[in-house]
Amino acid sequence: MSFFKTAMGRGLIYQVIGHIAGMAFIFGVRFGLGLPVFERGGLVTPAAEASWVFGGVVGTLAFLKGTGVLDDWLKWWRGLSTPDHHEDKPGWQKYFNVSMDHKIIGIQYGYTSILVFILAGIFALTFRTELLTPAADILKVTGNTPSDILDFFNTMISLHGMLMIAAILLGVGAMINYLVPLLIGAQDMAFPRLNAFAYWINVPGAVLVVTALFLGGVDAGWTGYPPLSSNLAKLGFQTFFLGVYMIGFSSITGGINVIVTILRMRAKGMSLFKMPIFVWAALATAIIQFTATQLIGLSFQLVMFQRLFGMNFFNAAQGGNPVLFQHLFWFYSHPAVYVFILPGLGVIGELLPVFSRKPLFGYKFVALSSIGIALIGFFVWAHHMFTSGMASYLRVPFMYSTLLVAVPTGVKFFSWVATLWRGRISFQTPMLFVIGAITIFLLGGITGPPNGTVSTDLYLHDTYWVVGHFHATMFGGFVFPLFAAIYYWWPKMTGRQYNETLGKIHFWIMFPAFYLQSVSQMLTGLYGMRRRIGEYEVALDIQDLHILITVAGFAIALSVVIFIYNAVISLRRGEKAADNPWHSRSPEFQVASPMPVHNYDVPFEVVGEPYDYGLAGSSYIKFASTTAPAAD
Amino acid sequence: MKQIRHFLFTAIIVAVLTAGIGYWLQQVIARMPISAEASRQAVYIKSLLGQHFWAIAFLFALIVGVMVYSFIAFRQKKGELLDGDYIEGNTGLEILWTIVPLGVVIWFAFLGGQSLTFMEIQNDNPLRVNVTGRQWSWSFEYPEYGIITEELVLPEDSQTLLRLRSTDVIHSFWVPEFGPKQDLLPGGEVRELRVNPSESGEYTLACAELCGKQHALMLADVIVMPRGEFDAWVRAKIAENPCLDGDQVGCGEKLARDNGCLACHSVDGSQNVGPTWLGLFGREEALDDGTVVIADVEYIINSIREPAAQIVSGFQNVMPAAIGESLTDEDIEAIISYIETLQ
Amino acid sequence: MAEHADAVHQVSLAEYRVKSANNRLGLWLFIFSDAFVFLGLLVTRFNLMPDARPELDQTLGLIVTSVLLASSFFMNRAEIAAGVGDIKNFLRNTLVTMILGIGFLVGVVAVEWPAAAEHISVSEGVAGSVFFTMTGFHAFHVLTGVIFLFIVWNNGRKGLYTAERHFAVEACAIYWHFIDVVWVFFYPALYLMGSAVIGG
Ligand code: HEA
Ligand code: HEA
Ligand code: CUA
């Protein structure tokens, strides 16, 4: 098996070994201290918490060691020097080995994201199947009671939510890593080794999160509120929290890397207001990632300590405050939702001018609106807590700040449609996904303000209305733009074209199915459907809508299968792609497909505006000393 | 001329879409539980939501309308590769679509604050009900009358002040027809919610915050009745308390119900979160540390006072420790007499 | 952690400067980011115990604080020495910083923790949770700082740093001062503000 010779395979083996070693160490310590090694029998009982946590940490370090991402740093610490670039492995193997090339890292993020997305999607389909009927009776296997089904259901929704969010963070990493250096004309990111680290740390993190499934599950939703999550009955919470914590490292280090890259490595002549719009989005994203992420890490860590050492941060009986957790958690998790969408909105801004053959309307406003969304986003977190019992005077100020986010977001929408207006629009697959993204994100966005005004939220909170709201924002702001980006940059990534017909079929299944899913979710919510229940009251009379949601979910899965099929056949025997199939002005389309190994063999200089389609004789960039033709 | 035609057509599309979506959304509202207008609070929520929905209809129609029209009027013809008009922006427009939404959201925030204020208006002498939520049941104490019940009975047309607390994890009080929710916090913290029920009828209280296994089933009946009937109900309830007329077994059953024991323990032998109480007394119980004990009085007292100390094999240690704290020794005695009868 | 460019000796000085400037920016961003954790801890502390503080040994607190503050002074001297290429002085001062850092760690973890455990418990009330977590997080940072110092000291002995090329030393110093500044906030928050509680 050549897979186990790759860094990925080796890392995973090391992780298992490291994990076992870590657990054994704790058992040894317990033994040495004269404590019973297995208290109350077995490895999956609460008494085994410390060993699982320590095992998880050691396993993660072992994974990193096994892959070799740490090697250069370890050498530096000993005063040795290392070459600036390492030779990458040939063929497919380079994607499973440590590479410092941002393009390869971007693709690594990308396929990992899709794998996690599929896993989380399968979890969704599982619990959606249960919701076909009001009673908890479908996921019945011998020996489980309805109450076990409900328990399993809770685990499924929690892992669905958290893994989907992990998939988003990975997908965001994919887009940013692949695109930012290309768009600003850099050879690579500022810190290539840190970049590789930021990718690889995700893998043991995701493994840990999934492990929770086998340790009794997690039943507190992706939000993991204590005291439910600090109840020792479920060991799964420990690996869940630890895994998310590891994934957090990726956001923090990745964010720092992106900011330094953007601020210091732009091509000659590329002033801030001449950057491609995606780069602005990446900058805004990174600002959130490298700061706010610390707080979800802290909040989860405090719950872990509460479980491990019996601390009382969120234990009300001992003077702790469960609401404090919610503040710490949402201080990250609200801004995080803008991490999910800003890169996607950047992709929309990037592609719209290309397919409308017209400049991006109001470039400066669009650019600054990303920063505006990111900054206002830091001050709205408590809108998730209107019913939480926090000090009630906080509710009105948070209502105002929440609604303010609509203003910069609106600027984006108005500028997008103004870009279409009097353009020359064509409808290739990437553009279809952009259009889908805009309308779906619109649906998600405008369902936000009713949550933002306190009195209506008191009704809407924790109903499927909110579920509909956030699926629409995340599909519109992330899933659709990600597919748009994959189709659009596919030639640059692979040197081949995908099949246009299959691409269109993918869109025409996913787009209506998504509307069906999301709107039905909103309706059930308005009619009284609570979140996170595996059994709903017959009296609500919403079974039909639930069936629609489930069917739509399966249709979305089908469309994803078509996408994967398309990708595979394109890689196998796709037509060779032209250098600039979309007639784009963007720098990466002025060089060969697939992208050359070191990006731009000849550096370029910015000589015009990025989106001046329709301005005869203008071009965005000029290559330094050669006569390479710039954009048309 | 052409320009004006473009705008005219777009305006028509937007207007038609707005009307269509807006009309449909009003139908949706009509099907919502708050449209029963079963409380004063629901009326405020419904009215603000109605305004939100018109804004949603208009904004969706506006953006999608302009897009759809552009797709038709400004599409690239087959085989051509022309550029669009060279328009980089328009500062006036950009300022306009920053300022106008700003005004709109501030207006909505104002409306939101106003309706919140109306919802929370305090009447004199509301009926107080202490609501306790626990995994996974509710109980309601009427301190003025000294009664505890499993269903929430409220008089019509007067304010009820619900004083909410939880004994274990966070729960949330929600009667959809009444409108608002409020979370219940553990650790002796009390949170308040005021509702003014205005329609007699039967409703369902549902827990709206994930609280573990049976969160979905954490329901209770809510009955709103005219004042006179309510008073009669109160008198009947006071009269029928078995703990006052020395009925040990009946009192034990009532205590088991009021304290939520029966949410986890069945009395008919069926599987549940905790071991069934049917046949419990005197049974040999295998514990998960491998020992076997006889369920006698002492063991049962222990199981209630310190649930984590002895865990029955095959069950998780989820029985809340706080649950026994509110029970006196006499209460537990009564519960045991009740368990004894379940053979 | 910022990329460490000193080891790559073959690059030209101009390139080294560009890289160091990148690293410097990265380092400051990292510190800004890390500050959020400590901010979160302070918020937690004041939320849970608005007008109380853990019952602690004031003398010990004063001692460890002075030790850490003193270490920052030697760190500064080490950096200045490295800046003028005075490697001997650099090594000596780094060593002192390291020893003071270890002294602080021992003072907090080996002396102060057991002493504090007599008054406040981890599992009763929140004072113990707050105290042990805050000092624990900080001590972990001091520990990484000491390791960083050791690496810099060790590489200094090998003659890796010159007046022009010693970004690692600068990074180590910035990090060390940061840890020190955090303590400047933690010390009053834990030892001085509010009235002492015993138990919880
Ligand atoms: C990608 C993710 C994403 C995005 C972008 C958003 C965007 C917004 N969200 Fe959403 N939200 C989530 C993901 C997201 N949300 C998730 C995951 C949850 C649930 C978490 C959980 O509990 O599990 C949630 C929950 C949530 C709540 C809590 C609900 C509850 O549980 O009670 C609230 C409350 O205010 C809210 C509000 C908003 C608002 C106001 C916006 C705004 O940013 C929207 C702004 C956009 C527009 C308004 C549309 C375009 C604007 C115009 C066309 C201009 C004109 C507009 C006006 C004048 C109004 N969201
Ligand atoms: C990106 C984010 C994202 C995405 C894409 C989705 C996708 C879907 N979500 Fe999810 N959802 C969340 C994020 C997301 N969700 C979050 C954060 C929560 C909150 C959790 C919580 O409350 O804690 C949530 C909660 C949530 C709920 C509420 C649960 C509850 O409260 O009880 C529901 C219910 O309908 C739901 C349904 C679905 C469905 C049907 C899909 C479908 O679109 C899924 C479609 C299926 C796939 C994507 C699978 C793809 C492919 C295959 C199956 C092919 C198989 C194989 C090979 C080719 C090898 N989701
Ligand atoms: Cu109680 Cu959900």
Ligand SMILES: [Cu+2]
């Ligand atoms: Cu939010």
